[in-house]
Amino acid sequence: MEDPEKAKESDDEKKSCGKDKPCEGCDGSGKHENGHGNGHSNGNGDDEGIDRGTFMRGAFTTAVVCWGGMTLTPIFMYLAPPKSDGEEKSKVTSLEVCKLEELPKGTGRNFRFGSFPAIVIHTEDGQLHAFKAICTHLGCTVQFRAEKQNIYCACHGGEYDASTGKNIAGPPPKPLPPLKAEIVDGKIIVSRV
Numbered sequence: 001m002e003d004p005e006k007a008k009e010s011d012d013e014k015k016s017c018g019k020d021k022p023c024e025g026c027d028g029s030g031k032h033e034n035g036h037g038n039g040h041s042n043g044n045g046d047d048e049g050i051d052r053g054t055f056m057r058g059a060f061t062t063a064v065v066c067w068g069g070m071t072l073t074p075i076f077m078y079l080a081p082p083k084s085d086g087e088e089k090s091k092v093t094s095l096e097v098c099k100l101e102e103l104p105k106g107t108g109r110n111f112r113f114g115s116f117p118a119i120v121i122h123t124e125d126g127q128l129h130a131f132k133a134i135c136t137h138l139g140c141t142v143q144f145r146a147e148k149q150n151i152y153c154a155c156h157g158g159e160y161d162a163s164t165g166k167n168i169a170g171p172p173p174k175p176l177p178p179l180k181a182e183i184v185d186g187k188i189i190v191s192r193v
C-alpha cells in the first residue's frame with residue numbers, strides 16, 4: 001500500500017511542473033537549473049505552434065518561389081530576343097563557299113561563316129545573295145526552299161525573300177542580316193558587309 005506521505009509529495013511534484021513526470025533538474029519549485037522559469041511548454045501548444053507556423057510560412061514561400069521560377073522561366077525565354085549568335089567572337093571576315101558550278105541557278109546552300117550559320121543563294125535570274133541563316137524570330141537556322149524559291153524557317157513557318165532577305169510571312173519580325181556574295185576566279189566568296 002502506498003505511503004500517504006509519499007503520495008502527497010508526488011502530487012506536489014506534479015503541481016510544480018504541471019506534468020505527470022517532472023523534468024530533469026526540476027527542484028519542485030517550478031524553477032530549473034537552466035534558470036529559464038519553469039522551462040516547460042505551457043501545455044497549450046504555443047511553442048510548438050510558433051515553430052509549426054514558421055515552418056509552414058517557410059515552406060509556403062519556398063513553394064511560391066519554385067512555382068514562380070518554373071512558370072516564368074519558359075515565358076521569359078520565349079519572349080526574350082534570340083541569344084547572341086557569337087558573331088562578335090568570330091574572326092572570319094571572308095571565306096570561299098564552293099565553286100560557282102557547284103551551286104546551280106535556283107538552288108541555295110547552307111554553310112558556316114565562322115561561329116554562325118549562313119546561306120548563299122543562286123537565284124534563277126543568275127544573282128548571288130548571302131545572309132546570316134539565323135531566323136530573326138527565335139533563332140532557328142533557315143534554309144532555301146527551291147519549290148517556292150524563298151528562304152524558309154521550319155520552326156514556325158517563317159519565310160524570307162531569297163533576293164533581299166526580307167521577312168515576308170510568318171512570325172519573323174525583321175529581315176535576315178545580309179552578307180556579301182561574289183564570284184572570284186569561278187568560286188563563290190562570301191564576306192561581311
Ligand code: FES
Nearest residue numbers: 135137138153158
Ligand atoms: S524561329 Fe523561325 S519562325 Fe520562329
